[in-house]
Amino acid sequence: MSKIKIKINNREYEVAPNLTILEACREAAIDIPTLCYMKEINAIGSCRICLVEVKNARSMPAACVQPISEGMEIFTNTPAVQKSRKANLELILSDHNKDCLSCIRNQTCELQKMSADLGVSDENRFKGKMNEFELEDNHSSIVRDNSKCIRCRRCIAACAELQEISVIGAINRGFDTSVGCAFEAGLKDVPCIACGQCIVACPVGALYEKDETEAVFKALADPDIHVAVCAAPSIRVTLGECFGGKPGEFVEGKLAAVLKRLGFDGVYDMDFTADLTVMEEAKELVERLTKNGKLSDGKLSDEKIPDEKISDGPLPLITSCSPGWVKYCEHYFPEFIANLSTCKSPQQMFGAIYKTHFAKKLGLDPKNIFFVSVIPCTAKKFEATREGQSAVGDGIRDVDAAITTRELARMIKKYGINFDKLPDEKFDSLIETGTGAGVIFGTSGGVMEASLRTAAYLLGGHLLGGSSADKIDFEEVRGDEGIKKASYQIGDKTINVAVASGTANAKKLLNSIKSGETNVDFVEIMACPGGCVNGGGQPVQPIRVRNFENLWERRAESLYKDDQNKEIRKSHESPLIKAVYEEFLGEPGSPIAHQILHTHYAPRGKDIKV
Amino acid sequence: MKKIKTTAGFMGTSEQKEKLIAMIAEHKDIKGSIMPILQKAQEIYGYLPLEVQQIISDETGVSMSEIYGIVTFYSQFVLNPKGEIAISVCMGTACYVKGAKDILDRISANIGIKPGETSKDGRYSLDATRCIGACGLAPVFLVNEDVYGRIEKPEDVDDILKKYTES
Ligand code: SF4
Ligand code: SF4
Ligand code: SF4
Ligand code: FES
Ligand code: FES
Numbered sequence: 211m212s213k214i215k216i217k218i219n220n221r222e223y224e225v226a227p228n229l230t231i232l233e234a235c236r237e238a239a240i241d242i243p244t245l246c247y248m249k250e251i252n253a254i255g256s257c258r259i260c261l262v263e264v265k266n267a268r269s270m271p272a273a274c275v276q277p278i279s280e281g282m283e284i285f286t287n288t289p290a291v292q293k294s295r296k297a298n299l300e301l302i303l304s305d306h307n308k309d310c311l312s313c314i315r316n317q318t319c320e321l322q323k324m325s326a327d328l329g330v331s332d333e334n335r336f337k338g339k340m341n342e343f344e345l346e347d348n349h350s351s352i353v354r355d356n357s358k359c360i361r362c363r364r365c366i367a368a369c370a371e372l373q374e375i376s377v378i379g380a381i382n383r384g385f386d387t388s389v390g391c392a393f394e395a396g397l398k399d400v401p402c403i404a405c406g407q408c409i410v411a412c413p414v415g416a417l418y419e420k421d422e423t424e425a426v427f428k429a430l431a432d433p434d435i436h437v438a439v440c441a442a443p444s445i446r447v448t449l450g451e452c453f454g455g456k457p458g459e460f461v462e463g464k465l466a467a468v469l470k471r472l473g474f475d476g477v478y479d480m481d482f483t484a485d486l487t488v489m490e491e492a493k494e495l496v497e498r499l500t501k502n503g504k505l506s507d508g509k510l511s512d513e514k515i516p517d518e519k520i521s522d523g524p525l526p527l528i529t530s531c532s533p534g535w536v537k538y539c540e541h542y543f544p545e546f547i548a549n550l551s552t553c554k555s556p557q558q559m560f561g562a563i564y565k566t567h568f569a570k571k572l573g574l575d576p577k578n579i580f581f582v583s584v585i586p587c588t589a590k591k592f593e594a595t596r597e598g599q600s601a602v603g604d605g606i607r608d609v610d611a612a613i614t615t616r617e618l619a620r621m622i623k624k625y626g627i628n629f630d631k632l633p634d635e636k637f638d639s640l641i642e643t644g645t646g647a648g649v650i651f652g653t654s655g656g657v658m659e660a661s662l663r664t665a666a667y668l669l670g671g672h673l674l675g676g677s678s679a680d681k682i683d684f685e686e687v688r689g690d691e692g693i694k695k696a697s698y699q700i701g702d703k704t705i706n707v708a709v710a711s712g713t714a715n716a717k718k719l720l721n722s723i724k725s726g727e728t729n730v731d732f733v734e735i736m737a738c739p740g741g742c743v744n745g746g747g748q749p750v751q752p753i754r755v756r757n758f759e760n761l762w763e764r765r766a767e768s769l770y771k772d773d774q775n776k777e778i779r780k781s782h783e784s785p786l787i788k789a790v791y792e793e794f795l796g797e798p799g800s801p802i803a804h805q806i807l808h809t810h811y812a813p814r815g816k817d818i819k820v
Numbered sequence: 821m822k823k824i825k826t827t828a829g830f831m832g833t834s835e836q837k838e839k840l841i842a843m844i845a846e847h848k849d850i851k852g853s854i855m856p857i858l859q860k861a862q863e864i865y866g867y868l869p870l871e872v873q874q875i876i877s878d879e880t881g882v883s884m885s886e887i888y889g890i891v892t893f894y895s896q897f898v899l900n901p902k903g904e905i906a907i908s909v910c911m912g913t914a915c916y917v918k919g920a921k922d923i924l925d926r927i928s929a930n931i932g933i934k935p936g937e938t939s940k941d942g943r944y945s946l947d948a949t950r951c952i953g954a955c956g957l958a959p960v961f962l963v964n965e966d967v968y969g970r971i972e973k974p975e976d977v978d979d980i981l982k983k984y985t986e987s
Contacts, residue, residue: 370883379885383893392888393826393870400884818884820870 217283231262231273231284240286241754243295243324245302245362245413247274249757252367257360258298259324262286270294296328304336305385307357313415320413320752321360341388349397350595351404351420351588356388359416364753365389365408372411372739374714375538377402389416392818399819401541403713405534405737406588406614406746411756419588419747422611423621429580429610430473436574438476439469440560441584443484444652444742445615447768448586451749452619453629458764460772463634469584470635471627476564479637480583481644483556483563484651484660485781486790487531490553490807491657492664492781493798495732498527504703504731505669524548526708526723526730529657531555533593534737534746536811538713543720544813549733552808554599554608556651557583557590561608562601562806567794568640576602582611584618586652586745589737598809614747642786646772646779653766654711654741655687655694658734662687662698662707663780682779688770690740690763693719695730706730712739740766826869826899828938828945836864840872844879854882858890858897867901900938903945905984907931907963912951914958919974923959924948926974930981 213224218238225234235242246257255272262273265283270291278284285291303325310316325333343356363380366389370376377400381388391400409417429437450459469477499505502525530536530551539546554562560583565576583590593599594609601608613621622629647663650656662684686696687707692715695708708730710719716735722728738745740762751761778784795803843860847853857876858868865872868891877884891897909915909924924946928934931944938945954960957969961977968980 366885370886376883376885379883379889381889381892392873392884817874818870 214278214280216278216281219285219287225278227278227280229278231264231271231276231278231282232260234278235262235273235284235286236758242273242286243327244274244753244757245320245324245360246364247757248364248367248411248753251371252362252364254363257302257362259295261291261294261298263288263291292328296330299324299328299330300333300335302360303330303333304338305340306360307340307355308333313358314418315358315415315750318750319415323752339385341385343388346390346396347420349402349404349420350592351406352397352402352409353418353420354390354397355416355418356390357416358414359389360414361387361389362413363389364411364413365417368407368411372714373403373405373407373712373737374717375401375403375405378408393820395818395820401814401816401818403534403537403541403737404589404592404746405713407738409588409746410748410750412750413753419614419617420591421617422591422613423617423624425611426580426582426613426621429582434578435580436475436572436578437473437580437582438478438564439474439582439584440478440480440483440557440564441465441469442480442557442586442652442742443649443656443769444586444745444748444765445584445618446772447652447743447765448615448748449619451751452616452622456764457751457755457759457761458766458768460768462772463636464629464632466637467632467635468622468627468629471632472621472625474582476640477638478560478564478641479644479648480556480560481648481651482641482784482786483559484531484648484657485644485784485787486559486563486807487553487556487651487657488647488660488664488781489787489791489798490803491527491529491551492661492668494523494551494553495527495661495665496668497799498523498525499705499731504705523550523552526733527551528733528735529661530811531651531657532587532589532736532738532741533596534587534589535713535716535735537589537592537814538716538737539735540811540814541816542717545724546720547811547813550811552804552810554807554809555590555593556648557585557612558593558599558608558809559807561594561610562599563790563794565602565606565608566806567790571640576606577604580610581608582613583609584615585612586615586742586747587738588614588746590747596809601806615749616747619749644786645781645784646774646776647781649776650769650773652742652769653762654736654739655684655689655709655734656741656769657736658687658707658709658732659684660781661732661734664782667780667782687734690760690766692739695728705732707732707734709734711736711741713737715739743769826867826938827933827940828869828901828903828942829940830869830871831942832865832871837875839864840875841879844876848880854880854887854890858887862897865901867898869899869901900936900945901942903938904943905963906945906947907961907981908947908949908952909935909961910950910952910954910959911948912955912958914951914955915960918959919971920959920961922974923961923971923977926977927961927981930978931985 214227223238242260245259253275255275260273261270263285346354369378429435446462450461528549561581569576590612594612599608647660687694687709693710698705710716743765744762847857873887933939935946935948959971960969
């Protein structure tokens with residue numbers, strides 16, 4: 211495409227012709243402030259913060275939506291531009307509950323930063339009647355404080371366009387406009403999947419996770435309670451961002467160190483139960499393949515599966531480690547519930563096996579254990595409260611508190627730990643760091659790849675034919691595409707797999723499976739685009755970064771690098787995994803494994819409750 | 821926050837539902853047809869309660885939050901049906917200064933619903949309206965087509981309402 215000539219602030223530039231003013235200026239190293247704009251999904255030109263002057267134009271266009279044209283002369287910082295931006299910002303502030311000091315987004319808020327950057331001189335210039343809102347905090351995972359909402363509609367776009375769920379929208383008009391669910395129902399009464407993508411899209415303190423840090427601090431202060439914590443695979447590549455690190459910075463050592471300093475009695479790596487999930491799920495896959503005639507020769511390498519233990523679910527087997535996806539399936543695709551793996555997620559497996567097997571080893575009564583997980587995901591808060599998530603029984607939950615990356619960062623700051631100065635330490639050796647397979651659970655395609663590594667082993671080299679039981683890198687299912695597909699050869703049979711991330715892509719994939727257009731045997735689905743690395747509980751990055759950088763790719767790369775560096779990269783080769791099966795579980799899919807590590811699901815319907 | 825809810829019990833008939841579904845089928849493949857669908861649905865039912873919006877959402881694939889957003893954006897759409905006894909109290913300036921608010925409160929207490937609502941059995945509805953052009957009679961209120969003006973004190977509404985409630 212031939213370039214066109216434009217002028218920005220009197221300097222000439224040659225740029226691609228199909229850009230907006232905002233994009234062209236970015237190429238010229240000029241940042242124009244934006245509030246409502248989200249690349250590809252929210253170009254509504256409504257906040258008018260991104261105004262610029264264009265020579266001979268009648269009014270100031272919004273840079274985020276205005277395309278450039280040949281010879282255009284743009285001015286991004288004239289006094290008139292500055293005055294208009296400031297006035298528009300002051301208008302927004304006039305109906306905003308400005309209690310920054312006690313606000314969850316104090317110091318990470320885009321509105322606050324913009325007020326500083328644009329030099330707001332009177333935040334009460336347009337003071338008048340203000341909307342009154344109630345705090346909505348009865349959802350398992352998400353709190354909405356509409357007194358902070360600036361009606362930028364980014365959350366609406368995240369829910370409707372990115373996730374294609376659309377349970378929130380704008381209500382009423384003009385001054386009365388607010389953001390919420392149809393019929394003003396609470397978020398808990400609509401088919402919201404608790405993914406939290408609305409939270410990470412929000413520029414201000416109007417949406418945030420349900421805080422569980424108080425409960426954790428309380429347990430930590432109680433000498434009679436054994437408080438254990440495990441950190442999910444992706445936390446090691448995101449926590450650093452809360453302390454000024456670059457996206458994807460690998461901070462596993464500091465993560466272990468800081469959890470120990472917070473006073474937890476056991477500090478563990480969730481990679482271990484990711485490996486455990488692989489063992490159970492790969493076995494389930496082989497069983498379902500056999501049962502459904504895909505492996506009729508039944509040639510399994512090490513072990514024969516006794517008939518009565520064969521999982522009777524249909525193909526494709528679909529992963530169940532993403533609780534937002536599971537909830538999505540229960541609400542919107544109940545016909546696929548039987549396809550879901552019955553495996554609990556790594557978070558739940560950890561709590562379950564800790565309160566049973568390890569409690570015994572440590573001589574602890576499960577009643578006195580408070581189990582905490584650090585997770586990238588707001589839906590995991592919901593998962594922890596689901597029924598069928600109690601290995602011990604007696605109402606003792608597998609997981610007592612699920613805190614997001616952001617909540618952990620808040621705890622660290624409250625506790626006064628200087629994160630940057632921390633040494634690298636290791637997780638507790640009782641449950642050592644897991645394999646490379648466990649680590650990549652944190653990214654879209656990772657669960658598939660980890661499972662294939664072990665399934666290839668279980669099938670004794672049948673996968674891909676010949677000696678390919680050694681295959682480690684399944685490049686085909688990596689990368690940032692929304693839907694990835696691959697085929698592998700097992701003897702004379704072909705096993706087809708697919709990976710989808712983000713529920714919009716999941717919907718597309720499931721519909722094409724339903725119509726028969728796609729024929730697959732094993733499917734990985736994660737609710738958030740890109741998987742856990744881009745989860746709704748991860749550090750919130752300003753829209754400048756979200757619009758123009760591939761955040762999740764940075765974070766995912768870091769996980770793949772760690773996998774590459776690991777000595778053991780296959781779950782079934784982990785000595786700890788072997789020991790746990792020897793000492794406790796027997797073999798994957800055994801009755802005891804089923805009792806402790808598996809669960810069930812039920813349709814939830816789509817109706818709104820008012 | 822202005823809470824808008826449908827308070828009347830839903831009493832849609834199966835004929836209405838058939839009509840609605842046939843109408844949606846006719847329109848749904850046309851781009852941007854959600855407005856005419858909502859208008860026609862309101863013609864069928866007289867208002868747009870949850871149940872009707874849910875059918876429209878299921879049939880068109882347009883989400884409930886989007887439909888509700890449109891319904892609350894345009895004043896032509898209503899979430900409550902008119903009652904058999906539809907009462908509207910003028911809140912225009914002339915009426916307001918002559919105590920329309922007290923009249924509204926009196927009626928509200930009398931029939932047990934708030935302005936904007938319809939009683940569960942569909943018998944009453946109560947609205948606060950803008951000037952109806954009868955300022956000379958202020959304060960004014962309407963019951964169905966009947967106009968009542970120059971109400972001297974709020975208690976006077978009791979006898980007027982009795983005429984309707986006892987028939
Ligand atoms: S949302 Fe931002 S500007 Fe508003 S109170 Fe919170 S920190 Fe301050
Ligand atoms: S949590 Fe997910 S499904 Fe629920 S409102 Fe937010 S974006 Fe939509
Ligand atoms: S809740 Fe946040 S993202 Fe949603 S409209 Fe309000 S300010 Fe924007
Ligand atoms: S109008 Fe451009 S960012 Fe809001
Ligand atoms: S103000 Fe009531 S009729 Fe005009």
